[in-house]
Every structure is written in C-alpha cells, then in structure tokens.
Amino acid sequence: MAPSQQHHPLPYDEIIPVLDFGSQTAQLICRRIREAGAFSKLISPTTSAAELKAMNPIGIVLSGGPSSVYDDNAPTCDPEIFKLGIPILGVCYGMQLACKVLGCEITHSSHHEYGRAGLHIENRTGLLDAVPEKTTVWMSHGDQVHGLDEQFDTLASTPTCPHAVVRHKSLPLMGVQFHPEVTHTPHGVDILRNFIVGICGSHGQWKMAEFLEAECDRVRKFVGDGRVICGLSGGVDSAVCAALLSKAIGDQLTCVFVDNGLLRKNERDLVEAEFRDHFHIDLRVVDAGDAFLADLAGIEDPQEKRRRIGHRFVEVFKEEAAHIGGADFLAQGTLYPDVIESGHGHAGQSATIKIHHNVGGLPDELGVQLVEPLRDLFKDEARRLGEVLGLPDRIVWRHPFPGPGLAVRMLGAVDEEGLNILRNADEILLEEIVASSLYRQTAQVFAVLLPVRSVGVMGDSRTYDRVIAIRAVESSDFMTADWARIPFDVLARISNRIINEVVGVNRVVYDISSKPPATIEWE
C-alpha cells in the first residue's frame, strides 16, 4: 500500500488514541472523544507500547471488535501497554482482551447478547460518576468476562452480564462490556466524558480549528515541494479537501474535475464557476463522458459498474497527471465511513458492504502517494471543518453525491436517455425540496430511475413508462439513516411535476426504508 501522511506524529496536547479491533462503531468512540474536546483517532491494534508512549496520550481506548478472544487469529495488543501508567478503557472486546491479558477467565458463548439491557450500578464513582443507578445500555457481544480476577472490582452488572463495568484495583484500567459510544446507550456520552475529563484529565479544549492547523502542517511536511492533484467532484468532501490543501500548499495544488457524463444537471457549470472564481484554484475540467458511458454500456451489476467507473477514473487521472507534468500526490476527500464500508479499517476485519471507487488501488495505479486529510472524520465533522475554512454554505451544506454519480441511481444498465430522465426528475425534486425549506433538514434527497415500466393513463391514452423513486433521508453520519417524513403535500407537488414535466415518466414512488437494513443509495 502507498504510504500516507497518517504515520506522522500527532501535534495535539491531548490525544486519546483508540486501538481499532474492528468494531463498526470504533470510529464513533473517536468522534465522541473529539466532541468532548480531546483529539482522537483510530490506530492499529499492533501499535507497540513504546510507540503509544511516544504519542504522549492522556488515555487509551481499546475498541470493540467482531472476534472472540479465543479465535486463532484474534487481534491482541502489546501487554506492555497496561504498564504505561496511562488510563485505559476497554470497550466490549477491548474489555475482554484486557481482562484476559491480565489473567481473568472469559466465557465463550454461542449465544450472542444483542440489544438493550438494564444496567444496575453498584459503585457510582469514577467512570460511572453521576450516572443514574439504573440505566439502559447497548450490548452486542458473544463472550463475556466470567471469572473476574481479584485484581478487579465490579462496578455494574446487567441481568445476564455479572461484570458489565469493571475497574482494576491498582492499574488505571477499566472496562465496559456494552457500547457507550452509540446513542442507544443514553448515558454513554456521560461515561465516556467521565473517562476523558475525570480520569484522563482532559481540559476539553480541542477544536476543529486546531485540527485544520495541524492537518495543514502535516500535509506540508508530507508533500514537501511535490505536486498534488485533487479530484474535485463538487461535493462537500472533495471541496473541503481541496480548500484545506489550497490553504496548506497553495499553487502546488491542481484540481481535476472529471465530467464523467454521470453528473446532475448544470453540475459542471456550477463547479467551474465556484472553484475557479471563489477559490482561485488551478482547475482542469476533463471531458470524459463518452469513455465512461462506453465502459458502462450494457452493465447491470452495481459492483461491476463501480469497478469500471473506478478504473476509468484511474485512466483519466493518469492522463491528466501526465498533462500537468507529473503529480507526486493524489488528494482525496475520503471520509471515515468510506474507509470502514470498504473494509479498510485498521483491524482489517470490518465487512465490505460496497466498493467505494475513491478508496483502493488508485494511488498504486497512478504511481503517486495518497493524501487524505479527512480520513478520520465523519461527514458532519468535515462540514464543520469546511465552515472553519470559510467555505460558503451552498458548498458546506450540499447534500453528498456519490463518486459513481447517477450510474448508481439509474438501476441496471446506464444509457443517455435514462440519464436525461433522471437529471430532469432530480432537478425538479431538489427545486421543490429547497422551496419547501427542507434541504437543510434532510441529509440527502435524490431521484432514482427504476429498471421497470408501469402502465398509466395520460389524457385518453395508455402509457407504459418509467418509474422514478424518491429517496430522502435524515442522517448525521450516513452510517445509519432514516427515511425523511416529507409532508404529503410536498410529495404530491413533486410527483405531479415529475410526471407532468419529465417525458417518459408516469409514476413516482417514495422509498420508506431505513439504513440498515437498506443502504442510502439503491446500488
């Protein structure tokens, strides 16, 4: 894998790294720590005690993970970390691992406990300070600590988990069997804050502006006097990435906008106007629509579409990099959810749900190194960073648009006629959402063209036309989402307008699926 700027030392006063054992919610722990005002990021579970010490952390968290501590290749940590004298919090697998390393007995259960459980607190000090005696916690585990060694005290239990919160008697080590980072644990934030502020002694002063300065500094050191190209999509992630790089390295940056023929209506004009005029960035627009559409002709499988789009992007970038005169680095606005959903977590254990074209082999193919300044952030954190960078609202609050563009919103094979229908329907949909002041209240709203036809009647004639599905979701991190309760009268206006104004559509349906189990995009 190409080296990345991630390995440079972190310049923050207060760092609480999270050892990533592969839980889908590990990065949420980092985010909660950042919200509490200390810097946090996921690091590899193989990080040695000496490397950890060199980071000068005020605390360490061991995340959850899908393994059993008894699995053959169960990830583990350097046992020396427990001797560093730094406060350590083990979460779920992290707690079991810590207890096992220190000699406790863990029971392996074929029965998974998954869901809410009532927590009964026996000792409301330290980690559980000011948490109600009886509260609810979110459990998701198979194994649990069974024979708690006399080195530990039990602070709380649930009906099925006798040692739900434990504390070591002499080491600054504690563990929770449940997940305090998820919203289903109502006092989880308080428990984490007790750890961060009360136990680790954080002053809670870390702010996104500090991240910006530190990240600019890291980028400058990492790229030296090299040339960086940045793929600009017009979406918030790549815009924030480009603005950060522009601040960090000025005219060493060239942005490339690929018109892949899969864009929304007027998108190209908007991006050109915005980024050339507003940012004064060296912006190259590549007209590659024909090549992308030729690659996609007749291809119905969503993953294959993504794969082909990804490959074409690589080709286009290679050519553009050659025109620019050789780039040394490629910058991408990859966010944490992109990383985890592509199965690229530190522990290498998270399941691959979708292939994201913007994570993977691109830098190796290009012979460049990767710069991904937003890789540890969630979408709303990237937006905050965008505000700190002074980006206008219309960019910062723009709904995300996937790299593969309309190709994953036109189900089945992609063709020009379908893309035009989709563009027109999408434009009407967004006009109505903005007019109803619903744009900022929704996380993502878009039209999907279904690969079916349905019978209708227009005037006195029978029609047999296309179906548009409307997808509107509310979400804060895009890892989970709920369908937005758009008022019926707004839906009625959208439906009327699409059916009347978009030739070839005679039916509009509304998607009422949450994520999970559905995903936000239909492909």
Ligand code: XMP
């Ligand atoms: P899903 O469909 O996975 O989407 O629930 C979560 C968020 O990711 C966006 N998305 C993508 N973004 N390349 C991207 O850059 C992709 O291949 C891709 N697939 C989904 C999606 O629009 C939503 O915001």
